[in-house]
Amino acid sequence: MGLVGNREIRAEGTPEAVWDAWPGLHALTAVDATTLLPHGCRAVVIAPHPDDEVLACGGLMRQWTDAGRDVVVVAVTDGGGSHTNSRRWTPTTLEAARRAERQAAMQEMGLASVPVLGLQLPDGGVTGTEAALHRALTAVLRPGDVVFATWRLDGHPDHEATGRAAADCCARAGLPLIELPVWMWHWAEPGDPRVPWHRLARVRLDPAQREAKRRAIAAHRTQVEADPTLPGHAVLPPWALARLTRDHEFVFV
Numbered sequence: 001m002g003l004v005g006n007r008e009i010r011a012e013g014t015p016e017a018v019w020d021a022w023p024g025l026h027a028l029t030a031v032d033a034t035t036l037l038p039h040g041c042r043a044v045v046i047a048p049h050p051d052d053e054v055l056a057c058g059g060l061m062r063q064w065t066d067a068g069r070d071v072v073v074v075a076v077t078d079g080g081g082s083h084t085n086s087r088r089w090t091p092t093t094l095e096a097a098r099r100a101e102r103q104a105a106m107q108e109m110g111l112a113s114v115p116v117l118g119l120q121l122p123d124g125g126v127t128g129t130e131a132a133l134h135r136a137l138t139a140v141l142r143p144g145d146v147v148f149a150t151w152r153l154d155g156h157p158d159h160e161a162t163g164r165a166a167a168d169c170c171a172r173a174g175l176p177l178i179e180l181p182v183w184m185w186h187w188a189e190p191g192d193p194r195v196p197w198h199r200l201a202r203v204r205l206d207p208a209q210r211e212a213k214r215r216a217i218a219a220h221r222t223q224v225e226a227d228p229t230l231p232g233h234a235v236l237p238p239w240a241l242a243r244l245t246r247d248h249e250f251v252f253v
């Protein structure tokens, strides 16, 4: 999957049972969705790939819309790079499939009315097109926005490039940025010194939101099902999904 600095995404990563057994995870500060997104503010969720918005903050988005807040998703890529060498998919057919999966997933989350702004930058190549991402974000952001982006040190190059561009745009525009870990749960370990745990907070999902999130993730079929023309397991195998379907979502505040 990738290596950025010392944040390597390989093998099965840290098992969910190890995370769950760590008291530090359960001791993280609890925060409300509406505290993160005050009344009158709009959430701008910046997702490097189709599925990141649901994996990182599907429950949060649902809590915001239930509270009458505005949400918009910025879709950085259409995910055409997840099945290299597949005989079933070309990057173009995969992108079309993944756009449809994203819409189906948003519908499962009860978020069909949330606008998705597609930037169509290259999957796997966001680092090389960071300037274009920067321009697009600058055009989207407006006063009153709270920006939610993948963590700058998440370990996947596209996630880190997205976090960096978001951080720079927010700093210039004077907007708050909240970063979301996704692949961190794979490469990090409980108490890992590479993670600023003191900044990490958690938002509780109710059982219905958690179930909707499970259905939404299942709608990303290209990611949760193995491609028979490729060796190995699905992009999001059960051990990865176990870390991303907890009864909480996590934010760096």
Ligand SMILES: [Zn+2]
Pocket (backbone or CB within 6 Å): 048, 049, 052, 156, 159
């Ligand atoms: Zn991603």
